Amino acid sequence: MKTSPPELRPVPARRSRGQAVLGGALIAVPLLLALLGPWFVGEPGPRGVSFTLGDGHWLGTDFIGRDVWRQVLLGGRSVVVTALVATALAYVIALPIGLAAALTHRPWVEEGLMRPWDVLLAIPSLLLLLIVATLFSPGPAGLALIVALINVPDALRIVRACAADAASRPAVEAMRMQGESWWRMAVGYVGRSITRVLTADAGVRLTGALYLVATAAFLGVGITPDAADWAVMVDRNRTGLFIQPWAVVVPALLIVALTTGTNLLFDAALARRAVRKGGPR
Template sequence: MKRRTRNRLLLGLTIIAVPLLLALLGPLFAGAPGPRAASFTPGTLGGDPLLGVGGDHWLGTDFVGRDVWQQVLHGGRTVVLTALAATVLAYLIAVPIALISALTHLRWLEELLMRPLDVLLAIPSLLLILLVASVLSPGAAGLALLVALVNVPDAARIVRAAAGEAAARPAVEALRMQGETWWRIALGYVGRSALPTLAADAGIRLTGVLYLVSTAAFLGVGVAPDAADWAVMVDRNRTGLFVQPWAVVVPALLIVALTTGTNLLSDAALEKKGPRR
Protein backbone atom coordinates (compact mmCIF):
# COMPACT_ATOMS: atom_id res chain seq x y z
CA MET A 1 0.00 0.00 0.00
CA LYS A 2 2.80 2.42 0.86
CA ARG A 3 4.61 1.77 -2.42
CA ARG A 4 1.42 2.23 -4.44
CA THR A 5 0.65 5.47 -2.63
CA ARG A 6 4.18 6.73 -3.17
CA ASN A 7 4.09 5.82 -6.85
CA ARG A 8 0.73 7.54 -7.29
CA LEU A 9 2.04 10.62 -5.50
CA LEU A 10 5.15 10.79 -7.69
CA LEU A 11 3.12 10.22 -10.84
CA GLY A 12 0.65 12.94 -9.86
CA LEU A 13 3.44 15.40 -9.12
CA THR A 14 5.14 14.61 -12.42
CA ILE A 15 1.97 15.02 -14.45
CA ILE A 16 0.83 18.21 -12.76
CA ALA A 17 4.26 19.86 -12.68
CA VAL A 18 4.35 20.72 -16.40
CA PRO A 19 1.01 22.57 -16.65
CA LEU A 20 1.54 24.28 -13.29
CA LEU A 21 5.01 25.52 -14.19
CA LEU A 22 3.81 26.72 -17.57
CA ALA A 23 0.81 28.44 -16.01
CA LEU A 24 2.66 30.17 -13.19
CA LEU A 25 6.06 30.87 -14.76
CA GLY A 26 5.29 30.84 -18.47
CA PRO A 27 4.31 34.52 -18.76
CA LEU A 28 7.67 35.52 -17.22
CA PHE A 29 9.51 33.96 -20.16
CA ALA A 30 7.02 34.58 -22.96
CA GLY A 31 7.19 38.35 -23.09
CA ALA A 32 4.27 40.38 -24.39
CA PRO A 33 1.73 38.45 -26.49
CA GLY A 34 3.00 38.57 -30.06
CA PRO A 35 1.24 40.20 -33.00
CA ARG A 36 -0.13 38.35 -35.97
CA ALA A 37 2.70 36.53 -37.75
CA ALA A 38 3.91 38.23 -40.88
CA SER A 39 5.14 35.16 -42.73
CA PHE A 40 2.15 32.82 -42.81
CA THR A 41 -0.17 32.12 -45.71
CA PRO A 42 -3.67 31.37 -44.39
CA GLY A 43 -6.09 28.95 -45.96
CA THR A 44 -9.76 28.94 -45.15
CA LEU A 45 -12.18 26.55 -43.51
CA GLY A 46 -15.48 27.90 -42.25
CA GLY A 47 -14.10 31.42 -42.64
CA ASP A 48 -11.21 30.89 -40.19
CA PRO A 49 -7.53 30.90 -41.22
CA LEU A 50 -5.65 27.61 -41.10
CA LEU A 51 -2.03 28.09 -40.18
CA GLY A 52 0.83 25.61 -40.41
CA VAL A 53 4.18 25.07 -38.71
CA GLY A 54 7.12 26.90 -40.19
CA GLY A 55 9.81 29.50 -39.77
CA ASP A 56 10.49 30.55 -36.20
CA HIS A 57 7.18 29.13 -34.94
CA TRP A 58 8.15 25.62 -33.88
CA LEU A 59 4.56 24.87 -32.76
CA GLY A 60 3.13 26.87 -35.62
CA THR A 61 0.75 29.80 -35.43
CA ASP A 62 -2.84 30.02 -34.26
CA PHE A 63 -6.05 31.11 -35.99
CA VAL A 64 -4.91 34.73 -36.30
CA GLY A 65 -1.22 34.06 -36.89
CA ARG A 66 0.13 34.33 -33.34
CA ASP A 67 2.88 32.02 -32.16
CA VAL A 68 1.28 28.96 -30.51
CA TRP A 69 4.12 28.38 -28.03
CA GLN A 70 3.89 31.96 -26.81
CA GLN A 71 0.12 31.59 -26.43
CA VAL A 72 0.64 28.38 -24.45
CA LEU A 73 3.02 30.19 -22.08
CA HIS A 74 0.48 32.96 -21.55
CA GLY A 75 -2.67 30.82 -21.55
CA GLY A 76 -2.50 28.77 -18.36
CA ARG A 77 -2.48 31.45 -15.70
CA THR A 78 -6.14 32.41 -16.13
CA VAL A 79 -7.27 28.76 -16.02
CA VAL A 80 -5.26 27.88 -12.90
CA LEU A 81 -5.83 31.08 -10.93
CA THR A 82 -9.55 31.20 -11.75
CA ALA A 83 -9.99 27.55 -10.69
CA LEU A 84 -8.05 28.03 -7.44
CA ALA A 85 -9.92 31.23 -6.61
CA ALA A 86 -13.28 29.57 -7.31
CA THR A 87 -12.45 26.55 -5.14
CA VAL A 88 -11.28 28.65 -2.19
CA LEU A 89 -14.26 30.99 -2.47
CA ALA A 90 -16.69 28.06 -2.60
CA TYR A 91 -15.35 26.72 0.70
CA LEU A 92 -15.31 30.17 2.31
CA ILE A 93 -19.06 30.31 1.67
CA ALA A 94 -19.93 26.64 2.19
CA VAL A 95 -18.05 25.92 5.42
CA PRO A 96 -19.75 28.61 7.57
CA ILE A 97 -23.16 27.51 6.24
CA ALA A 98 -22.36 23.89 7.07
CA LEU A 99 -21.06 24.65 10.57
CA ILE A 100 -24.03 26.85 11.47
CA SER A 101 -26.43 24.20 10.19
CA ALA A 102 -24.65 21.41 12.10
CA LEU A 103 -24.46 23.27 15.43
CA THR A 104 -27.79 25.05 15.53
CA HIS A 105 -30.64 23.75 17.68
CA LEU A 106 -33.13 25.70 15.59
CA ARG A 107 -34.71 23.42 13.03
CA TRP A 108 -36.08 26.33 11.00
CA LEU A 109 -32.61 27.88 10.69
CA GLU A 110 -31.13 24.63 9.37
CA GLU A 111 -33.97 24.34 6.85
CA LEU A 112 -33.48 27.96 5.82
CA LEU A 113 -29.78 27.37 5.18
CA MET A 114 -29.81 23.95 3.52
CA ARG A 115 -33.06 23.64 1.55
CA PRO A 116 -32.27 26.43 -0.97
CA LEU A 117 -28.97 24.68 -1.64
CA ASP A 118 -30.86 21.47 -2.40
CA VAL A 119 -32.89 23.35 -5.01
CA LEU A 120 -29.73 24.69 -6.65
CA LEU A 121 -28.33 21.15 -6.86
CA ALA A 122 -31.18 20.25 -9.22
CA ILE A 123 -29.95 22.80 -11.79
CA PRO A 124 -26.99 21.70 -13.98
CA SER A 125 -23.98 23.81 -13.02
CA LEU A 126 -22.88 24.67 -16.55
CA LEU A 127 -26.42 25.62 -17.58
CA LEU A 128 -26.70 27.98 -14.60
CA ILE A 129 -23.35 29.59 -15.45
CA LEU A 130 -24.39 30.11 -19.06
CA LEU A 131 -27.75 31.59 -18.08
CA VAL A 132 -26.18 34.09 -15.68
CA ALA A 133 -23.34 34.88 -18.08
CA SER A 134 -25.80 35.64 -20.88
CA VAL A 135 -27.20 38.46 -18.76
CA LEU A 136 -24.15 39.78 -16.88
CA SER A 137 -21.21 39.03 -19.24
CA PRO A 138 -18.69 38.37 -16.44
CA GLY A 139 -14.92 38.67 -16.71
CA ALA A 140 -12.42 36.27 -15.16
CA ALA A 141 -13.31 37.40 -11.62
CA GLY A 142 -17.01 37.05 -12.37
CA LEU A 143 -16.45 33.57 -13.79
CA ALA A 144 -14.60 32.55 -10.62
CA LEU A 145 -17.52 33.82 -8.53
CA LEU A 146 -20.09 31.99 -10.66
CA VAL A 147 -18.18 28.71 -10.52
CA ALA A 148 -17.75 29.11 -6.76
CA LEU A 149 -21.47 29.70 -6.23
CA VAL A 150 -22.54 26.63 -8.20
CA ASN A 151 -20.14 24.53 -6.11
CA VAL A 152 -21.38 25.84 -2.77
CA PRO A 153 -24.45 23.53 -2.46
CA ASP A 154 -22.54 20.28 -2.90
CA ALA A 155 -19.58 21.41 -0.78
CA ALA A 156 -21.91 22.58 2.01
CA ARG A 157 -23.78 19.26 2.08
CA ILE A 158 -20.55 17.25 2.31
CA VAL A 159 -19.07 19.40 5.08
CA ARG A 160 -22.46 19.47 6.85
CA ALA A 161 -22.56 15.67 6.93
CA ALA A 162 -19.09 15.46 8.45
CA ALA A 163 -19.70 18.34 10.88
CA GLY A 164 -23.07 16.92 11.95
CA GLU A 165 -21.45 13.70 13.15
CA ALA A 166 -18.92 15.66 15.20
CA ALA A 167 -21.57 18.08 16.54
CA ALA A 168 -23.60 15.15 17.92
CA ARG A 169 -20.77 13.93 20.14
CA PRO A 170 -20.99 14.35 23.93
CA ALA A 171 -17.78 16.41 23.81
CA VAL A 172 -19.65 19.28 22.14
CA GLU A 173 -22.25 19.38 24.91
CA ALA A 174 -19.47 19.29 27.49
CA LEU A 175 -17.79 22.25 25.80
CA ARG A 176 -21.07 24.18 25.89
CA MET A 177 -21.49 23.45 29.59
CA GLN A 178 -17.97 24.72 30.21
CA GLY A 179 -18.94 28.03 28.64
CA GLU A 180 -16.84 27.74 25.50
CA THR A 181 -17.71 30.23 22.76
CA TRP A 182 -19.55 29.16 19.63
CA TRP A 183 -16.52 30.00 17.49
CA ARG A 184 -14.22 27.83 19.58
CA ILE A 185 -16.62 24.89 19.39
CA ALA A 186 -17.30 25.36 15.67
CA LEU A 187 -13.72 25.89 14.51
CA GLY A 188 -11.68 24.29 17.27
CA TYR A 189 -13.58 21.01 17.55
CA VAL A 190 -16.32 20.46 14.96
CA GLY A 191 -14.43 22.10 12.11
CA ARG A 192 -11.24 20.25 12.93
CA SER A 193 -13.14 16.96 13.03
CA ALA A 194 -14.57 17.67 9.57
CA LEU A 195 -11.18 18.68 8.15
CA PRO A 196 -10.21 15.22 6.75
CA THR A 197 -13.50 15.07 4.84
CA LEU A 198 -13.01 18.61 3.56
CA ALA A 199 -9.46 17.81 2.44
CA ALA A 200 -10.68 14.70 0.62
CA ASP A 201 -13.38 16.70 -1.11
CA ALA A 202 -11.01 19.53 -2.07
CA GLY A 203 -9.01 17.52 -4.60
CA ILE A 204 -12.12 16.19 -6.32
CA ARG A 205 -13.77 19.60 -6.26
CA LEU A 206 -10.74 21.32 -7.77
CA THR A 207 -10.92 18.87 -10.67
CA GLY A 208 -14.61 19.69 -11.18
CA VAL A 209 -13.89 23.40 -10.96
CA LEU A 210 -11.14 23.07 -13.57
CA TYR A 211 -13.64 21.34 -15.84
CA LEU A 212 -16.23 24.09 -15.37
CA VAL A 213 -13.73 26.92 -15.84
CA SER A 214 -12.26 25.34 -18.97
CA THR A 215 -15.68 24.53 -20.43
CA ALA A 216 -16.99 28.02 -19.72
CA ALA A 217 -13.91 29.56 -21.33
CA PHE A 218 -14.31 27.18 -24.27
CA LEU A 219 -17.85 28.55 -24.69
CA GLY A 220 -16.62 32.14 -24.44
CA VAL A 221 -17.67 32.93 -20.86
CA GLY A 222 -15.30 35.04 -18.77
CA VAL A 223 -12.58 35.52 -21.38
CA ALA A 224 -12.23 37.38 -24.66
CA PRO A 225 -12.71 35.33 -27.86
CA ASP A 226 -9.07 35.87 -28.85
CA ALA A 227 -7.56 35.68 -25.34
CA ALA A 228 -4.38 33.74 -24.60
CA ASP A 229 -6.19 30.98 -22.73
CA TRP A 230 -5.80 27.22 -23.11
CA ALA A 231 -9.52 26.55 -23.39
CA VAL A 232 -10.01 29.42 -25.84
CA MET A 233 -7.13 28.07 -27.93
CA VAL A 234 -8.87 24.70 -28.20
CA ASP A 235 -12.13 26.34 -29.24
CA ARG A 236 -10.81 28.86 -31.72
CA ASN A 237 -8.34 26.55 -33.46
CA ARG A 238 -10.44 23.38 -33.64
CA THR A 239 -11.61 24.04 -37.21
CA GLY A 240 -7.99 23.69 -38.35
CA LEU A 241 -7.23 20.59 -36.28
CA PHE A 242 -6.00 18.51 -39.23
CA VAL A 243 -3.92 21.33 -40.71
CA GLN A 244 -2.41 22.76 -37.52
CA PRO A 245 -3.06 20.21 -34.70
CA TRP A 246 -0.59 21.64 -32.17
CA ALA A 247 -2.72 24.72 -31.51
CA VAL A 248 -5.45 22.37 -30.24
CA VAL A 249 -3.60 19.31 -28.97
CA VAL A 250 -1.03 21.06 -26.74
CA PRO A 251 -3.47 23.20 -24.66
CA ALA A 252 -5.94 20.30 -24.49
CA LEU A 253 -3.24 17.95 -23.14
CA LEU A 254 -2.18 20.56 -20.58
CA ILE A 255 -5.74 20.84 -19.26
CA VAL A 256 -6.03 17.04 -19.12
CA ALA A 257 -2.68 16.79 -17.30
CA LEU A 258 -3.79 19.40 -14.78
CA THR A 259 -7.01 17.55 -13.91
CA THR A 260 -5.43 14.08 -13.98
CA GLY A 261 -2.52 15.15 -11.77
CA THR A 262 -4.91 16.75 -9.28
CA ASN A 263 -6.93 13.53 -9.07
CA LEU A 264 -3.84 11.39 -8.52
CA LEU A 265 -2.55 13.66 -5.76
CA SER A 266 -5.97 13.65 -4.10
CA ASP A 267 -6.13 9.84 -4.23
CA ALA A 268 -2.61 9.55 -2.81
CA ALA A 269 -3.46 11.91 0.04
CA LEU A 270 -6.58 9.89 0.89
CA GLU A 271 -4.69 6.60 0.88
CA LYS A 272 -2.04 8.11 3.14
CA LYS A 273 -4.64 9.31 5.62
CA GLY A 274 -6.62 6.08 5.54
CA PRO A 275 -4.52 3.87 7.86
CA ARG A 276 -4.17 6.62 10.47
CA ARG A 277 -7.92 7.14 10.60
Protein backbone atom coordinates in the same frame (compact mmCIF):
# COMPACT_ATOMS: atom_id res chain seq x y z
CA MET B 1 -16.33 -23.82 13.11
CA LYS B 2 -16.20 -20.07 13.46
CA THR B 3 -13.97 -18.04 11.23
CA SER B 4 -12.64 -14.64 12.14
CA PRO B 5 -13.31 -11.77 9.77
CA PRO B 6 -10.46 -10.82 7.46
CA GLU B 7 -8.12 -8.21 8.79
CA LEU B 8 -8.33 -4.80 7.14
CA ARG B 9 -5.02 -3.88 5.63
CA PRO B 10 -3.76 -0.32 5.42
CA VAL B 11 -3.18 1.35 2.10
CA PRO B 12 0.28 0.34 0.82
CA ALA B 13 2.80 3.15 1.23
CA ARG B 14 4.40 2.23 -2.11
CA ARG B 15 1.11 2.82 -3.90
CA SER B 16 0.61 6.24 -2.30
CA ARG B 17 4.18 7.21 -3.23
CA GLY B 18 3.56 6.12 -6.80
CA GLN B 19 0.38 8.22 -6.94
CA ALA B 20 2.24 11.20 -5.51
CA VAL B 21 5.08 10.91 -8.03
CA LEU B 22 2.72 10.49 -10.98
CA GLY B 23 0.44 13.29 -9.79
CA GLY B 24 3.37 15.63 -9.21
CA ALA B 25 4.78 14.88 -12.66
CA LEU B 26 1.41 15.51 -14.31
CA ILE B 27 0.69 18.71 -12.46
CA ALA B 28 4.22 20.19 -12.60
CA VAL B 29 4.27 21.05 -16.30
CA PRO B 30 0.91 22.88 -16.54
CA LEU B 31 1.49 24.66 -13.24
CA LEU B 32 4.97 25.86 -14.23
CA LEU B 33 3.68 27.01 -17.60
CA ALA B 34 0.71 28.77 -15.98
CA LEU B 35 2.67 30.53 -13.23
CA LEU B 36 6.02 31.20 -14.92
CA GLY B 37 5.11 31.17 -18.60
CA PRO B 38 4.10 34.85 -18.88
CA TRP B 39 7.58 35.86 -17.66
CA PHE B 40 9.28 34.21 -20.63
CA VAL B 41 7.06 35.10 -23.57
CA GLY B 42 9.01 38.09 -24.78
CA GLU B 43 7.73 40.43 -27.44
CA PRO B 44 5.23 39.08 -29.99
CA GLY B 45 6.83 38.37 -33.33
CA PRO B 46 5.33 38.97 -36.75
CA ARG B 47 2.29 36.84 -37.52
CA GLY B 48 2.54 34.18 -40.16
CA VAL B 49 1.22 30.81 -41.22
CA SER B 50 3.13 27.72 -40.18
CA PHE B 51 1.66 24.25 -39.82
CA THR B 52 4.96 22.50 -39.06
CA LEU B 53 7.39 22.59 -36.15
CA GLY B 54 10.15 25.06 -36.74
CA ASP B 55 10.34 28.18 -38.93
CA GLY B 56 10.71 30.21 -35.74
CA HIS B 57 7.53 28.68 -34.28
CA TRP B 58 8.08 25.65 -32.04
CA LEU B 59 4.46 24.50 -32.31
CA GLY B 60 3.43 26.32 -35.46
CA THR B 61 0.84 29.07 -35.57
CA ASP B 62 -2.87 29.22 -34.76
CA PHE B 63 -5.81 30.09 -37.01
CA ILE B 64 -4.92 33.80 -37.15
CA GLY B 65 -1.15 33.39 -37.40
CA ARG B 66 -0.15 33.75 -33.74
CA ASP B 67 2.65 31.63 -32.35
CA VAL B 68 1.11 28.63 -30.55
CA TRP B 69 3.97 28.26 -28.06
CA ARG B 70 3.58 31.88 -27.01
CA GLN B 71 -0.16 31.39 -26.54
CA VAL B 72 0.50 28.28 -24.44
CA LEU B 73 2.85 30.25 -22.16
CA LEU B 74 0.24 32.99 -21.73
CA GLY B 75 -2.92 30.89 -21.58
CA GLY B 76 -2.63 28.91 -18.34
CA ARG B 77 -2.68 31.60 -15.69
CA SER B 78 -6.32 32.56 -16.23
CA VAL B 79 -7.51 28.94 -15.99
CA VAL B 80 -5.46 28.01 -12.91
CA VAL B 81 -5.92 31.21 -10.90
CA THR B 82 -9.66 31.43 -11.58
CA ALA B 83 -10.22 27.78 -10.59
CA LEU B 84 -8.16 28.14 -7.38
CA VAL B 85 -9.95 31.34 -6.37
CA ALA B 86 -13.36 29.80 -7.13
CA THR B 87 -12.60 26.68 -5.06
CA ALA B 88 -11.33 28.69 -2.10
CA LEU B 89 -14.32 31.04 -2.28
CA ALA B 90 -16.75 28.09 -2.38
CA TYR B 91 -15.36 26.77 0.93
CA VAL B 92 -15.28 30.24 2.46
CA ILE B 93 -19.04 30.38 1.89
CA ALA B 94 -19.88 26.72 2.60
CA LEU B 95 -17.86 26.15 5.79
CA PRO B 96 -19.52 28.65 8.17
CA ILE B 97 -23.02 27.87 6.86
CA GLY B 98 -22.51 24.10 7.06
CA LEU B 99 -21.02 24.26 10.57
CA ALA B 100 -23.83 26.52 11.77
CA ALA B 101 -26.47 24.16 10.33
CA ALA B 102 -24.83 21.12 11.93
CA LEU B 103 -24.41 22.62 15.40
CA THR B 104 -27.81 24.25 15.77
CA HIS B 105 -30.58 22.56 17.77
CA ARG B 106 -33.32 24.50 15.99
CA PRO B 107 -34.67 22.72 12.88
CA TRP B 108 -36.06 25.93 11.40
CA VAL B 109 -32.59 27.50 11.52
CA GLU B 110 -31.08 24.52 9.72
CA GLU B 111 -33.82 24.58 7.08
CA GLY B 112 -33.36 28.29 6.57
CA LEU B 113 -29.62 27.86 6.07
CA MET B 114 -29.73 24.82 3.77
CA ARG B 115 -32.90 25.00 1.64
CA PRO B 116 -32.15 28.23 -0.33
CA TRP B 117 -29.01 26.62 -1.77
CA ASP B 118 -31.03 23.69 -3.07
CA VAL B 119 -32.39 26.02 -5.74
CA LEU B 120 -28.97 26.11 -7.38
CA LEU B 121 -28.83 22.31 -7.32
CA ALA B 122 -31.92 22.24 -9.53
CA ILE B 123 -30.17 24.28 -12.24
CA PRO B 124 -27.51 22.47 -14.32
CA SER B 125 -24.16 24.22 -14.11
CA LEU B 126 -23.75 24.62 -17.87
CA LEU B 127 -27.26 26.07 -18.15
CA LEU B 128 -26.44 28.56 -15.42
CA LEU B 129 -23.29 29.59 -17.30
CA LEU B 130 -25.33 30.12 -20.47
CA ILE B 131 -27.93 32.16 -18.58
CA VAL B 132 -25.20 34.37 -17.15
CA ALA B 133 -23.62 34.75 -20.59
CA THR B 134 -26.90 36.01 -22.04
CA LEU B 135 -27.50 38.50 -19.22
CA PHE B 136 -24.07 40.10 -18.90
CA SER B 137 -20.39 39.53 -19.64
CA PRO B 138 -18.52 38.85 -16.39
CA GLY B 139 -14.78 39.32 -16.16
CA PRO B 140 -12.37 36.85 -14.52
CA ALA B 141 -13.48 37.93 -11.03
CA GLY B 142 -17.15 37.52 -11.94
CA LEU B 143 -16.44 34.13 -13.50
CA ALA B 144 -14.68 32.97 -10.32
CA LEU B 145 -17.69 34.08 -8.26
CA ILE B 146 -20.13 32.25 -10.55
CA VAL B 147 -18.09 29.01 -10.46
CA ALA B 148 -17.84 29.31 -6.66
CA LEU B 149 -21.61 29.71 -6.29
CA ILE B 150 -22.17 26.67 -8.51
CA ASN B 151 -19.89 24.60 -6.24
CA VAL B 152 -21.26 25.90 -2.94
CA PRO B 153 -24.40 23.65 -2.71
CA ASP B 154 -22.45 20.40 -3.11
CA ALA B 155 -19.66 21.54 -0.77
CA LEU B 156 -22.25 22.77 1.74
CA ARG B 157 -24.07 19.44 1.87
CA ILE B 158 -20.80 17.57 2.45
CA VAL B 159 -19.71 19.99 5.19
CA ARG B 160 -23.07 19.78 6.92
CA ALA B 161 -23.28 15.95 6.74
CA CYS B 162 -19.76 15.42 8.11
CA ALA B 163 -20.10 18.15 10.73
CA ALA B 164 -23.45 16.75 11.95
CA ASP B 165 -21.79 13.41 12.72
CA ALA B 166 -18.97 15.10 14.62
CA ALA B 167 -21.40 17.45 16.42
CA SER B 168 -23.38 14.49 17.81
CA ARG B 169 -20.41 13.12 19.75
CA PRO B 170 -20.33 13.29 23.55
CA ALA B 171 -17.33 15.61 23.42
CA VAL B 172 -19.44 18.37 21.87
CA GLU B 173 -22.16 17.94 24.49
CA ALA B 174 -19.53 18.15 27.21
CA MET B 175 -18.16 21.35 25.66
CA ARG B 176 -21.67 22.82 25.64
CA MET B 177 -22.19 21.97 29.29
CA GLN B 178 -18.89 23.60 30.16
CA GLY B 179 -19.95 26.79 28.39
CA GLU B 180 -17.38 26.66 25.59
CA SER B 181 -17.76 29.22 22.83
CA TRP B 182 -19.36 28.37 19.50
CA TRP B 183 -16.07 29.13 17.73
CA ARG B 184 -14.19 26.61 19.87
CA MET B 185 -16.78 23.89 19.26
CA ALA B 186 -17.29 24.57 15.54
CA VAL B 187 -13.73 25.28 14.47
CA GLY B 188 -11.61 23.82 17.23
CA TYR B 189 -13.30 20.43 17.40
CA VAL B 190 -15.87 19.82 14.63
CA GLY B 191 -13.86 21.63 11.96
CA ARG B 192 -10.72 19.65 12.77
CA SER B 193 -12.70 16.40 12.78
CA ILE B 194 -13.86 16.83 9.19
CA THR B 195 -10.52 17.98 7.75
CA ARG B 196 -9.79 14.67 6.03
CA VAL B 197 -13.14 14.53 4.28
CA LEU B 198 -12.85 18.13 3.15
CA THR B 199 -9.35 17.45 1.83
CA ALA B 200 -10.71 14.65 -0.33
CA ASP B 201 -13.60 16.83 -1.46
CA ALA B 202 -11.26 19.72 -2.27
CA GLY B 203 -9.59 17.64 -4.98
CA VAL B 204 -12.94 16.87 -6.58
CA ARG B 205 -14.12 20.45 -6.16
CA LEU B 206 -10.95 21.88 -7.75
CA THR B 207 -11.28 19.48 -10.67
CA GLY B 208 -14.89 20.56 -11.14
CA ALA B 209 -13.87 24.21 -10.98
CA LEU B 210 -11.21 23.65 -13.65
CA TYR B 211 -13.82 21.96 -15.83
CA LEU B 212 -16.30 24.82 -15.39
CA VAL B 213 -13.70 27.53 -16.00
CA ALA B 214 -12.48 25.77 -19.14
CA THR B 215 -16.07 25.25 -20.31
CA ALA B 216 -16.90 28.89 -19.65
CA ALA B 217 -13.89 29.99 -21.67
CA PHE B 218 -14.91 27.54 -24.40
CA LEU B 219 -18.37 29.17 -24.46
CA GLY B 220 -16.93 32.67 -24.32
CA VAL B 221 -18.15 33.47 -20.78
CA GLY B 222 -15.80 35.70 -18.81
CA ILE B 223 -13.05 35.46 -21.45
CA THR B 224 -12.71 37.51 -24.60
CA PRO B 225 -12.78 35.48 -27.85
CA ASP B 226 -9.19 36.41 -28.73
CA ALA B 227 -7.73 35.93 -25.24
CA ALA B 228 -4.65 33.82 -24.61
CA ASP B 229 -6.37 30.99 -22.77
CA TRP B 230 -5.95 27.22 -23.09
CA ALA B 231 -9.68 26.57 -23.39
CA VAL B 232 -10.10 29.40 -25.90
CA MET B 233 -7.24 27.92 -27.93
CA VAL B 234 -9.05 24.57 -28.10
CA ASP B 235 -12.29 26.24 -29.15
CA ARG B 236 -10.88 28.60 -31.75
CA ASN B 237 -8.51 26.11 -33.41
CA ARG B 238 -10.65 22.95 -33.35
CA THR B 239 -11.88 23.45 -36.92
CA GLY B 240 -8.29 23.07 -38.14
CA LEU B 241 -7.45 20.11 -35.94
CA PHE B 242 -6.25 17.91 -38.81
CA ILE B 243 -4.26 20.74 -40.40
CA GLN B 244 -2.58 22.16 -37.30
CA PRO B 245 -3.19 19.75 -34.39
CA TRP B 246 -0.70 21.31 -31.94
CA ALA B 247 -2.88 24.37 -31.33
CA VAL B 248 -5.61 22.05 -29.98
CA VAL B 249 -3.78 19.00 -28.62
CA VAL B 250 -1.21 20.82 -26.48
CA PRO B 251 -3.62 23.03 -24.45
CA ALA B 252 -6.11 20.15 -24.16
CA LEU B 253 -3.42 17.83 -22.78
CA LEU B 254 -2.31 20.51 -20.32
CA ILE B 255 -5.85 20.84 -18.93
CA VAL B 256 -6.22 17.05 -18.67
CA ALA B 257 -2.84 16.71 -16.94
CA LEU B 258 -3.74 19.44 -14.46
CA THR B 259 -7.06 17.87 -13.45
CA THR B 260 -5.74 14.29 -13.32
CA GLY B 261 -2.60 15.25 -11.39
CA THR B 262 -4.66 17.21 -8.86
CA ASN B 263 -6.82 14.20 -8.03
CA LEU B 264 -3.80 11.88 -7.78
CA LEU B 265 -1.99 14.22 -5.39
CA PHE B 266 -5.01 14.54 -3.10
CA ASP B 267 -5.54 10.76 -3.12
CA ALA B 268 -1.88 10.17 -2.27
CA ALA B 269 -1.99 12.69 0.57
CA LEU B 270 -5.04 10.99 2.08
CA ALA B 271 -3.45 7.54 1.68
CA ARG B 272 -0.26 8.63 3.47
CA ARG B 273 -2.29 10.15 6.29
CA ALA B 274 -4.28 6.91 6.68
CA VAL B 275 -1.06 4.88 6.84
CA ARG B 276 0.44 7.15 9.49
CA LYS B 277 -2.69 6.80 11.61
CA GLY B 278 -2.97 3.06 10.98
CA GLY B 279 -6.35 3.53 9.31
CA PRO B 280 -8.07 0.80 7.30
CA ARG B 281 -7.94 0.49 3.55
